[in-house]
Amino acid sequence: MNLSTLISIPISILLYIFLPPLLDGVERKVKADIQSRIGPPTILQTWYDILKLISKEVVLSMNPRYVVLTLSLSLTMLISLAVTISYSISLLNLDMYIVITVLILLLAIHSLYLTLYIFSSNPFSIVGTFRIATIDILNEAGLVAFAILTAVSISISRASPRDYLLIAIALTALAIAVYVSQRRLPYDLHEAEPELASGAIIEFSGAVLGFYIYSHLLERYILASIPMIFVAYLMSSTLYLNPVIAMLLIHILASSIYLLYAVISALIGRSRVNLAVKTINFIYFLAIAIWLGVYILWNP
Amino acid sequence: MESLSTDNEFENLYSYLKKISNRFVEEEDHLRIVVENEKLREVAEVLSKTEGVFLRTIAASDERSVNGFYKMYYVFGLDRIHRNIVVEVPLDAENPVIPSIADIVKAADWYEREAHDLIGIKFSGRILHRFVLPDDWPENVYPLRKDYTVQDLVKLYRPEIIAKAREVEAEAAIIIPIGPYHPALHEPEYFELYVRGEKVVGARYVGFMVHRGIEKLAESMKYDQVPFLAERICGICGYVHSTSYCQAVEKALKIHVPERAEYIRSIVLEIERIHSHLLWLGVALHLLGYDTGFMHVWRIREQVMILAEMLTGSRKTYGLNIVGGVRRDIDRDKVNKCVKVLDSIAKEFKEFVEIAMSVPQVKSRLRGTGLLPRNEAASLSLVGPTVRGSGIPRDVRRDYPYAAYKYIDFKPVVRTECDNMARTEVRVEEVFQSIELVKNFLDRLPGGGIAVDSWEPEPYRFGIGAVEAPRGEVIHVIVTGRYSPYRWRVRAPTYQNLPAVPIMLRDVDLADAPITIASIDPCFSCTDRALIINIEKSDVRDVPLVALSLKGSRLLR
Numbered sequence: 001m002n003l004s005t006l007i008s009i010p011i012s013i014l015l016y017i018f019l020p021p022l023l024d025g026v027e028r029k030v031k032a033d034i035q036s037r038i039g040p041p042t043i044l045q046t047w048y049d050i051l052k053l054i055s056k057e058v059v060l061s062m063n064p065r066y067v068v069l070t071l072s073l074s075l076t077m078l079i080s081l082a083v084t085i086s087y088s089i090s091l092l093n094l095d096m097y098i099v100i101t102v103l104i105l106l107l108a109i110h111s112l113y114l115t116l117y118i119f120s121s122n123p124f125s126i127v128g129t130f131r132i133a134t135i136d137i138l139n140e141a142g143l144v145a146f147a148i149l150t151a152v153s154i155s156i157s158r159a160s161p162r163d164y165l166l167i168a169i170a171l172t173a174l175a176i177a178v179y180v181s182q183r184r185l186p187y188d189l190h191e192a193e194p195e196l197a198s199g200a201i202i203e204f205s206g207a208v209l210g211f212y213i214y215s216h217l218l219e220r221y222i223l224a225s226i227p228m229i230f231v232a233y234l235m236s237s238t239l240y241l242n243p244v245i246a247m248l249l250i251h252i253l254a255s256s257i258y259l260l261y262a263v264i265s266a267l268i269g270r271s272r273v274n275l276a277v278k279t280i281n282f283i284y285f286l287a288i289a290i291w292l293g294v295y296i297l298w299n300p
Numbered sequence: 301m302e303s304l305s306t307d308n309e310f311e312n313l314y315s316y317l318k319k320i321s322n323r324f325v326e327e328e329d330h331l332r333i334v335v336e337n338e339k340l341r342e343v344a345e346v347l348s349k350t351e352g353v354f355l356r357t358i359a360a361s362d363e364r365s366v367n368g369f370y371k372m373y374y375v376f377g378l379d380r381i382h383r384n385i386v387v388e389v390p391l392d393a394e395n396p397v398i399p400s401i402a403d404i405v406k407a408a409d410w411y412e413r414e415a416h417d418l419i420g421i422k423f424s425g426r427i428l429h430r431f432v433l434p435d436d437w438p439e440n441v442y443p444l445r446k447d448y449t450v451q452d453l454v455k456l457y458r459p460e461i462i463a464k465a466r467e468v469e470a471e472a473a474i475i476i477p478i479g480p481y482h483p484a485l486h487e488p489e490y491f492e493l494y495v496r497g498e499k500v501v502g503a504r505y506v507g508f509m510v511h512r513g514i515e516k517l518a519e520s521m522k523y524d525q526v527p528f529l530a531e532r533i534c535g536i537c538g539y540v541h542s543t544s545y546c547q548a549v550e551k552a553l554k555i556h557v558p559e560r561a562e563y564i565r566s567i568v569l570e571i572e573r574i575h576s577h578l579l580w581l582g583v584a585l586h587l588l589g590y591d592t593g594f595m596h597v598w599r600i601r602e603q604v605m606i607l608a609e610m611l612t613g614s615r616k617t618y619g620l621n622i623v624g625g626v627r628r629d630i631d632r633d634k635v636n637k638c639v640k641v642l643d644s645i646a647k648e649f650k651e652f653v654e655i656a657m658s659v660p661q662v663k664s665r666l667r668g669t670g671l672l673p674r675n676e677a678a679s680l681s682l683v684g685p686t687v688r689g690s691g692i693p694r695d696v697r698r699d700y701p702y703a704a705y706k707y708i709d710f711k712p713v714v715r716t717e718c719d720n721m722a723r724t725e726v727r728v729e730e731v732f733q734s735i736e737l738v739k740n741f742l743d744r745l746p747g748g749g750i751a752v753d754s755w756e757p758e759p760y761r762f763g764i765g766a767v768e769a770p771r772g773e774v775i776h777v778i779v780t781g782r783y784s785p786y787r788w789r790v791r792a793p794t795y796q797n798l799p800a801v802p803i804m805l806r807d808v809d810l811a812d813a814p815i816t817i818a819s820i821d822p823c824f825s826c827t828d829r830a831l832i833i834n835i836e837k838s839d840v841r842d843v844p845l846v847a848l849s850l851k852g853s854r855l856l857r
Contacts, residue, residue, distance in 0.1 A: 034592055035595035036595055192589065268590065268659055269661030274498070275661075275665075
C-alpha cells in the first residue's frame with residue numbers, strides 16, 4: 001500500500017462522515033430555489049439541526065432496547081460500510097467479495113431499520129412499515145441484481161461498443177435502484193399521508209431523531225456512491241489515476257448524483273404502494289430484458 | 301327571467317302545489333306554499349320524483365312570539381327555471397312534531413338532525429341524537445329558541461368547562477378546544493376509515509367540533525353589523541357569506557342595489573374564487589407529495605391576494621359589503637391594474653397547469669379515484685365543483701342569477717368522469733373562466749352610485765340569498781325582524797357536500813383517502829378561540845389565538 005492510498009482512505013472516511021448533512025443542506029437550498037423559496041439560511045443548516053437535536057433530552061415512547069440497539073447497530077454498520085467503500089475506491093479494487101460485503105451490509109442496515117419501524121409505539125405506523133417493507137423487498141432484489149450485473153458487465157468487457165452499452169444499461173438500472181433505496185419521492189411511502197397513518201419516525205424526537213436523521217443521510221450518500229465503485233474501477237483501468245485524485249473525483253461524482261436525485265425528487269409527486277410496485281417491477285424487468293437482448297442479439 | 305308557467309315540465313308540479321295548498325305567495329324568485337303537517341311527506345315525494353328539483357336548504361324557526369307556532373321552511377330549487385319552491389310547515393307550539401322526509405329526500409338528513417338539536421323539533425319516524433351540540437349540553441335547552449338570549453346560553457353552558465378544569469386539578473388552565481383532531485390536519489374534523497389492507501371499505505364522519513352559534517348571535521346584532529359576522533364564517537371565502545346575507549335581506553325588503561355595486565360584488569366574488577381554487581390546488585398537490593407544485597401555485601396566488609387587497613382594502617376581501625351595496629368603489633386606475641395582473645396570472649397559471657398535470661403521480665392518483673356517481677350526486681343535492689365533476693351542471697350563477705351575473709351569458713364548467721381528476725379539472729378550468737369573467741365585468745362596469753341612500757327594515761319578511769362560492773352554493777335564508785334578523789339560516793356548501801365523502805371513499809386506496817376527502821374542498825370551522833379559565837374567580841375569558849401566538853413570539857425574543 002503506497003502513501004497516496006494511505007492518505008486517501010482516511011480522507012474518504014472523513015468525507016463520508018461529514019459530507020452527508022452538508023449535501024442535505026445543499027439539497028434544501030436547491031429544492032428551495034426550484035420551488036421559488038429562500039430555504040434555510042446556510043447549507044450547514046442540517047448539521048445545526050442534527051447537533052441541536054442530539055443536544056436535547058431523550059424522550060422515548062417505545063421500548064428503548066429496540067431504538068438504541070437498532071440505531072447504534074445501523075450507525076456502526078453504516079460507518080463500516082463507509083470504511084469498506086473507502087478502502088475499495090482507494091485501492092481501485094473491484095473485488096467481488098467487496099461488492100458482496102457492501103450489499104450484505106446494506107441489506108442488514110435496511111433490516112435493522114425495519115425492526116426499528118416494526119417496534120414503534122405508534123399502532124398506525126404499521127401501515128407505513130408494511131409499505132416500506134414491500135418496496136424494500138422488491139427493490140433490494142433489484143439493487144443486488146443490478147450491482148452484480150454491473151460487476152459482470154465490467155468483468156466480461158473487452159472495450160467493445162456492445163460491452164460499453166451493457167455497462168451503461170446495468171449502471172443506469174443500478175442508479176435507479178439506488179434512487180429507490182434512498183426513499184425519495186415518489187417512493188417515500190413509509191412516512192406518507194401523516195393525516196392518516198404516517199410511519200415510525202413520527203414518534204422520534206430529540207437525540208434519537210438526530211441520530212436517525214444522521215444515519216439516514218449517511219446511508220443515502222453511501223448508496224449514491226455505490227455506482228461510483230464501478231465507475232472508479234472503469235476509470236482506473238483506462239486513466240491510471242492517482243488514488244487521492246481518483247477518490248476525490250469519486251466523491252465529487254457521488255455528490256453530483258446525490259444532488260441530481262434531489263432535483264428529480266423535487267419534480268415529481270408521491271406514488272401509491274400498489275402503483276410503486278407495478279412501476280418498479282416494470283422498470284427492472286425492462287432493464288434486464290434490454291440487457292439480455294443486447295447481450296444475445298449483438299455479437300461484436 | 302323565464303316564467304314558471306311557461307315551462308311545461310314544471311306546469312303540472314305548479315298546479316299540484318297550488319291544489320294541495322290554498323295558501324301560497326308568489327314572489328319574483330320563489331313560490332311559497334303553506335302545507336299541513338300531514339301532507340308534507342306527499343309533497344316531498346312529488347318534489348323528489350320531479351327531475352331537476354334539488355333540496356337547497358331547510359330552516360327551522362321559532363315564530364311563537366309572532367304567530368304562535370314553530371315553522372319549518374323547506375327550500376327546493378328548480379335550477380332550470382331559476383325558481384325556488386319554499387314549503388312552509390307550521391308546527392304546534394306545545395308539541396312541535398313533523399314527519400321526517402330524510403328517507404324520501406336524502407339531502408334532508410343533516411338538516412333534520414340540526415333542527416332537532418338546536419330548536420327542539422321532533423321528527424316522527426326517526427330517533428335523533430345529539431348532532432351539533434356538545435354531549436354535556438344541558439337537556440331540553442334548545443339554543444335557537446327565542447326563550448334564550450346569547451347571554452343566557454353563555455351562563456348555561458360555560459360553567460361545565462370550569463368543572464372540567466377542576467377535575468384535572470388545573471390551577472389556572474389554558475384550554476384550547478382542540479377536539480378530536482390530528483396535528484397534521486388543518487381543521488377540526490373526524491373521519492373513521494374502515495380499512496381492509498390498504499383498501500378503504502367504509503367511512504364515517506363526525507363534525508361540528510366548533511359550532512360558534514353565529515345564527516343566534518346575529519339575532520342580537522343590527523342588520524349592518526351582520527355582514528362582518530357573516531364574513532367570519534369562512535377564513536377563505538368569507539365574502540360569499542356577506543354577499544349572500546345582504547342579498548337575502550335585499551330580497552326580503554325589496555331593496556334595489558345599484559348596478560355598479562352588483563358589478564363590484566361580482567368582481568370580488570370571482571377574485572375570491574380564483575384565490576380559493578389556487579389555494580385548493582396547492583393543498584391537493586401537497587397531499588399528492590408534489591410540493592414543488594404546491595409552492596408555485598401559491599406563488600401565483602399571491603398576486604391574487606394583492607389584487608384583493610387593492611380592491612377591498614383587505615387580502616381576505618372582508619369588509620366590503622353592506623346591505624344595499626358596497627363600501628368601496630373601483631376607479632379607472634384600479635381597473636387597468638387589475639387587467640394587467642389578471643393577464644399575468646392567466647399566463648403563469650397556464651404554464652403551471654401544463655407542467656403540474658403532466659406529473660405522472662399527479663395524473664395516476666387523481667384519475668379513477670374518489671368516484672362519485674352522477675345519481676348519488678343528484679340524490680344528495682350536492683353543489684359546486686363536487687357536483688359539476690359528476691356531470692351535473694348546477695351553478696347558482698346560471699341557475700339563480702344574482703348581482704352582475706344576470707347581465708351576462710354563463711356556462712358552468714362540467715366534467716363527466718366523476719373522479720378526483722374531474723373535480724380538479726373543473727376547478728382549474730374555473731380559474732381561467734373567472735379571470736375572463738372579472739375582465740368582462742371590469743370592461744362593462746357601469747357608472748352610478750355604489751349603495752342605496754337609505755332603507756327601512758320591515759319585520760317578518762322572507763328572503764333567500766344564494767351565491768356560488770368556490771366550494772359550491774352558499775344559501776342564506778332570512779326572516780326579518782324590526783332591528784335585527786329574526787331568523788337567519790346559513791347553509792355553507794361543505795354542509796351539503798360532506799355526506800358524499802363516505803361514498804367517494806368506498807374502495808379507494810388508503811393513500812388516496814386524503815386527496816379524496818380534500819376533493820370536495822371541505823371547509824370546517826376555521827376560527828377557534830382559546831379560553832382562559834380562572835378557577836379561583838370562576839372567570840372564563842375568550843382570547844384570540846393570535847394573542848397567544850404573539851405572546852409566544854415575544855417570549856422567544
